[in-house]
Amino acid sequence: MQTTRISVLRRPAVVPTLRLPGLRETAAALLRVLSGSTPSAKEAARIVVLDPVLVFELLQTSPLEDHESASLLEAIAQRIDNIDAGLLQAWALRHIVQQSRHHIGIGTHRHHCLHSQFVAELSSQIARETGYASPDDAYSAGLLHDLGLMWLIEYADDYLQILADSPDERSLTSRELERYGQDHAEISSILAVRCGLPAGIADAIALHQADAGSLVTAHPLVRIAAAAEELAAYRGSQAPLNLENARRLTQLDGSILVSLLADTTRTVQERAGMLGIPVETAMLSRPWATTGDSSADSDTIDSGIARAALRAFAQSSFGKGSSAWTDFTLASRLLLGLDAPVLFVKPLEGGDLAGAANPAHPGLNQIRIATDDPNSVIAEAYRDSVETRFQASPRPPGRSAADWQLARWLASDGLLCVPWNNSFESGVAVFPCPSDEDTGEEVDHGLRMLLTEAATTRISERNTEERMRREIEEAVGRRYVDHARRIAHEASNPLTVIKTYLGIIDEKVEDATLKEQLNLLSDELDRVGALIRKTSDFTGTLPTGPAHSGVAEILHDLRALYGEALFARRGIHFELHTSPNLPVAAIPPDALKQVLLNLFKNAAEALPEGGKLTVSAVSGINANGSPCLEIRVVDNGPGMPPERVQTLFAGGPRNSTKPGGGVGLAVVRDLVTSNGGTILCRSQLGSGTVFQIFMPLAATV
Numbered sequence: 001m002q003t004t005r006i007s008v009l010r011r012p013a014v015v016p017t018l019r020l021p022g023l024r025e026t027a028a029a030l031l032r033v034l035s036g037s038t039p040s041a042k043e044a045a046r047i048v049v050l051d052p053v054l055v056f057e058l059l060q061t062s063p064l065e066d067h068e069s070a071s072l073l074e075a076i077a078q079r080i081d082n083i084d085a086g087l088l089q090a091w092a093l094r095h096i097v098q099q100s101r102h103h104i105g106i107g108t109h110r111h112h113c114l115h116s117q118f119v120a121e122l123s124s125q126i127a128r129e130t131g132y133a134s135p136d137d138a139y140s141a142g143l144l145h146d147l148g149l150m151w152l153i154e155y156a157d158d159y160l161q162i163l164a165d166s167p168d169e170r171s172l173t174s175r176e177l178e179r180y181g182q183d184h185a186e187i188s189s190i191l192a193v194r195c196g197l198p199a200g201i202a203d204a205i206a207l208h209q210a211d212a213g214s215l216v217t218a219h220p221l222v223r224i225a226a227a228a229e230e231l232a233a234y235r236g237s238q239a240p241l242n243l244e245n246a247r248r249l250t251q252l253d254g255s256i257l258v259s260l261l262a263d264t265t266r267t268v269q270e271r272a273g274m275l276g277i278p279v280e281t282a283m284l285s286r287p288w289a290t291t292g293d294s295s296a297d298s299d300t301i302d303s304g305i306a307r308a309a310l311r312a313f314a315q316s317s318f319g320k321g322s323s324a325w326t327d328f329t330l331a332s333r334l335l336l337g338l339d340a341p342v343l344f345v346k347p348l349e350g351g352d353l354a355g356a357a358n359p360a361h362p363g364l365n366q367i368r369i370a371t372d373d374p375n376s377v378i379a380e381a382y383r384d385s386v387e388t389r390f391q392a393s394p395r396p397p398g399r400s401a402a403d404w405q406l407a408r409w410l411a412s413d414g415l416l417c418v419p420w421n422n423s424f425e426s427g428v429a430v431f432p433c434p435s436d437e438d439t440g441e442e443v444d445h446g447l448r449m450l451l452t453e454a455a456t457t458r459i460s461e462r463n464t465e466e467r468m469r470r471e472i473e474e475a476v477g478r479r480y481v482d483h484a485r486r487i488a489h490e491a492s493n494p495l496t497v498i499k500t501y502l503g504i505i506d507e508k509v510e511d512a513t514l515k516e517q518l519n520l521l522s523d524e525l526d527r528v529g530a531l532i533r534k535t536s537d538f539t540g541t542l543p544t545g546p547a548h549s550g551v552a553e554i555l556h557d558l559r560a561l562y563g564e565a566l567f568a569r570r571g572i573h574f575e576l577h578t579s580p581n582l583p584v585a586a587i588p589p590d591a592l593k594q595v596l597l598n599l600f601k602n603a604a605e606a607l608p609e610g611g612k613l614t615v616s617a618v619s620g621i622n623a624n625g626s627p628c629l630e631i632r633v634v635d636n637g638p639g640m641p642p643e644r645v646q647t648l649f650a651g652g653p654r655n656s657t658k659p660g661g662g663v664g665l666a667v668v669r670d671l672v673t674s675n676g677g678t679i680l681c682r683s684q685l686g687s688g689t690v691f692q693i694f695m696p697l698a699a700t701v
Contacts, residue, residue, distance in 0.1 A: 022095035023113050024106060025277045026051040031092040034085060044088075045077035050271065052116045052143050053109070053150070054095070056195060061333040063196030071136045072143070083330060086316035091334045093310040094447075111283045112150055114272060115232065116143050118284040119208075121264045122228035129260065130250055132220050140197060141204040141225045148187025156180070168233070169209045185209050212245035223249040231261050236285025311450055324458035331451050332431070336444070338416070341429040342406070343456065344369065344378055348425055353382060356427075361409050367402055375399040378406075381417035381428045387445065390415035391435035406430060418452045424460035517560060524561060548698035549585050549592045551617050551629060552578040558596055566600055571609035577616040585629050585695040587675040592695075595671050598664040599633045599691055606689075607637045623678060623694040631695070636688040645683050 026047055033044045048054045049072060058079050068075055080088060120142030127138035152159045162179065166172035176183040189206035193199075204225035207215060215226050227249040234242035247254050265284060272279045318327055329340035342364055343356040353371060355364035373379040377388040377400070390403045392413045397404035407415050414435030417428050429452045433439065439448075559576050567574040585592065596615075603613050614634045621628045640648070649669035672679045676696045683689040 022053045022057075023051045023109055023277070024096060025110075025275045026054060026113070027092045027095035029275050030054075031089060031096070034089050034092060039085070041077040041081040042073070044080050045073050047275070048076050048080070049073055049143065050117060050275070051113050052147060053113075055143060056147055056191065057091075057334060059195035059197075060191075061330055063194065065196065072140045073136075084316075084327060086313045087327060087331055087334065090310055090313035090331075093313060094335050097310060108153065109150075110277060112146060114268065114277070114279060114283040115285070116146055117271070118235075118264065118268050119143075119145060119225075119228045119232050121267055122231050122261070123224055125260050125264055126224050126227055126231075126250055126252070127221075129252055129256065130220070130224065132224060134221075137198075137201055137221055138204075138224050138228075140192075141201045141208070141221065142228055144192050144195070144197070145188055145205045145208045145225065145229070146184065147191045148184035148189075151187055151191070152176070152180075152184055169229070170211075173209055183209075212249055215249060231257060232285050235261055235265065235281075310447070318454045318458040324455055324462060328451070328455035328459070331455065335451060336431075336448055338431045338433060339410075341418070341431040341452075342410070343427055343429055343459070344382075345425050345427040346371065346382065353378065353427060364406075364409070367406070369402050373400070376403050377415065378403060378417050378428050378430060381419045382426070385419050385421075387419075387439075387448070388417045389433070389435070389439075390417065407432070416448075418448050420449075420452045420456045422453070422457040422460050424457075424464050427456070429456065521561065547586065547588055549587050549589045550582075551585050551592070551631065551695075552580055552582045554589060554592055554596070555615060555617060555631075558593065558600065562597070562600060566604040567613065570604060570607075571611075572604060572607050573610075573612045575612065575614045577614070579618070582617055583619050583629060584698040586698040587672075587677065587695050591671045591675060595668050595693070596631070596633075598668045602664060603633065603635045603637070603689075607635055612636050619697075621694060627697050628677075628694040629697060631693040633691040633693075634688065639685045639687050639689055640683040641685055645681055648681055649679070 030044055030047045033039055033047060048058065055072070055076065058076055062079050062082075064075055068078075120139045123138035123142035124135045126132075127135040132138060153163070156162075158179070162175050163172065166175055173183040173185065185206050185208055189202045192202045192205050200219060200221050203219065204221045207218065207222050208225040208229045210226060212226060212230065215223055218226075227246040230242045230246040230249070233239070234246065243254055243257060246252075246257050250257070265281070268284060269279050269281075318324055325340075332338050332340045342358055342361060344353040344367075345356050346353050353369040355361075355367040357365045369376050369379050371379050371382055377390040380386075381388040390400075390407060392398065392404060392407050403415065407413060410430075410432035412432035412434060414433050414437065416431040416433035416439060418431065419428050420426065439445070555576055555578055559574060563574050566572075587595075600613070607613065612635065615632070616634075617629065617631045619627075619629050621630045649665050669679055672693060672695070678694045680692045680694075681689065682692075
């Protein structure tokens with residue numbers, strides 16, 4: 001065996017590969033449930049938790065989060081519910097047609113599943129008998145406690161002989177440590193951590209085969225898992241020491257443990273029988289078997305019909321409404337046993353292979369590989385339309401610096417390059433794949449090609465749709481800019497003419513009040529012109545005015561300019577209460593004028609003849625911890641219903657105090673809040689409406 005297989009588990013950046021066939025019966029039962037008219041995620045999860053390999057694959061694909069329920073069944077059900085039905089069916093079929101790459105056969109895996117179920121149920125029952133707070137944690141520790149053993153059977157060439165030479169688990173552990181530097185319990189613990197299981201469960205798995213005398217002071221979960229393993233051994237050997245060890249670890253009477261053992265045996269046998277799994281009682285006791293595997297069973301189910309169904313379900317996983325990248329990641333892990341790839345893309349119009357933007361690898365889109373590069377296996381895969389493999393050179397960067405660097409980014413000493421092509425673009429999907437990894441037979445190759453083609457087609461479609469959307473938005477934006485600039489140009493001419501005539505009139509009149517009003521009109525024309533120029537300027541280079549306002553002056557100017565036109569002519573009484581010593585507010589004059597004018601116009605249109613509008617401004621207010629100035633606009637009009645007040649500042653024809661509606665109040669809200677202020681509204685049907693504006697004071701120098 002190559003020792004790098006074991007040592008790689010110590011590297012946190014690398015997720016260990018566990019590509020094992022699931023139990024045939026559980027996969028078939030899962031497929032039946034998923035093919036039902038109304039499949040239940042909980043019902044499917046009850047089948048998945050019978051097979052630790054299926055549990056591991058789902059949890060490694062989407063590790064447990066800290067906030068998740070302790071129930072393994074609930075966690076599995078949630079993941080099943082979040083995965084496309086076609087992908088789940090393909091996953092179940094994959095385990096029906098998948099064959100072991102090395103040593104694990106159907107009998108060995110069946111034996112392992114039954115033993116794991118037995119220990120899991122024992123752990124859960126012991127937890128309940130001893131009053132442990134989380135039986136679900138105990139069940140998880142028992143179910144996954146021997147994953148490392150399965151991993152060693154599959155990947156260590158000499159492990160079967162070590163199993164044959166080991167009469168019990170402790171002697172097996174000693175031989176593993178001597179041969180590999182790690183035992184199967186430690187490997188199981190590391191794999192459990194990769195699934196997101198908490199440290200307490202990982203510890204219980206790592207120590208489940210330790211000497212009972214050394215565990216009497218350990219955490220209760222550790223003692224529960226070890227006691228379950230002792231009881232399982234007692235089930236097969238009837239050795240008094242095993243029962244005594246279980247009693248010491250649990251402080252339960254021996255008769256209770258024996259009764260618990262008998263009940264759990266029946267439970268596991270009944271559960272296995274419901275799925276048609278043949279049970280030999282010896283399988284419950286010892287966690288491994290070296291005989292009884294049958295390749296004939298694999299041949300009978302590895303049929304063309306199952307393969308065709310697998311391809312169909314896999315391809316259907318990338319529907320129009322799905323997230324192609326998310327589904328590609330799930331499919332890569334569930335169906336291929338590989339982490340999601342990175343993509344190199346070549347546009348149809350030509351050019352080099354370019355790395356596609358990837359948040360996990362920000363520099364990927366800066367890598368370019370010529371398709372005729374004789375040294376890059378990525379270029380070779382594209383040119384020859386065949387899968388290629390890359391193995392890192394002992395002396396970097398080897399023949400191709402791009403290939404070597406990409407392998408480092410993907411935390412792998414090897415790459416698997418799968419070419420793809422669709423009507424939008426073509427390229428290569430590059431999977432991280434250890435250089436000594438067996439990538440399988442023809443079914444694996446075909447499935448990789450199928451999934452890569454289906455996923456990249458959908459990704460290319462989405463990219464094309466997004467590119468077209470951006471192009472349309474840019475075209476519309478350009479038309480809007482041109483249109484706004486034309487309007488600004490056309491509007492400036494009459495404004496200039498009007499302002500010129502106001503100047504001529506001002507020179508001919510002598511009435512001081514009229515001159516003041518003409519000056520106010522001229523200033524208002526300047527403000528309107530500035531607003532138009534600002535609307536049509538998209539460079540942000542227009543000069544800005546003062547960032548503070550004299551509120552009293554602005555209120556008096558607005559009353560002088562609009563009091564007659566908006567209120568007096570309509571029979572509405574306008575009252576203004578201000579103090580000449582008001583502090584300066586931190587809002588530009590143009591913005592404050594726009595806010596107040598919107599409120600005035602709305603009030604004028606909402607108030608009937610004889611109505612009254614009162615406007616006041618006071619200082620000495622503290623709002624949100626800051627000194628503010630309050631402007632209050634009060635009318636005695638018809639008021640508004642509560643549901644209308646709730647959405648008053650959202651914009652739209654229903655959200656205005658005036659009969660015609662409009663979006664003026666949304667603009668008012670934006671102008672106030674963008675300058676650090678707050679606007680409130682209180683209204684009651686038949687009693688009028690009150691607007692309160694709280695603006696922070698301008699900083700004093």
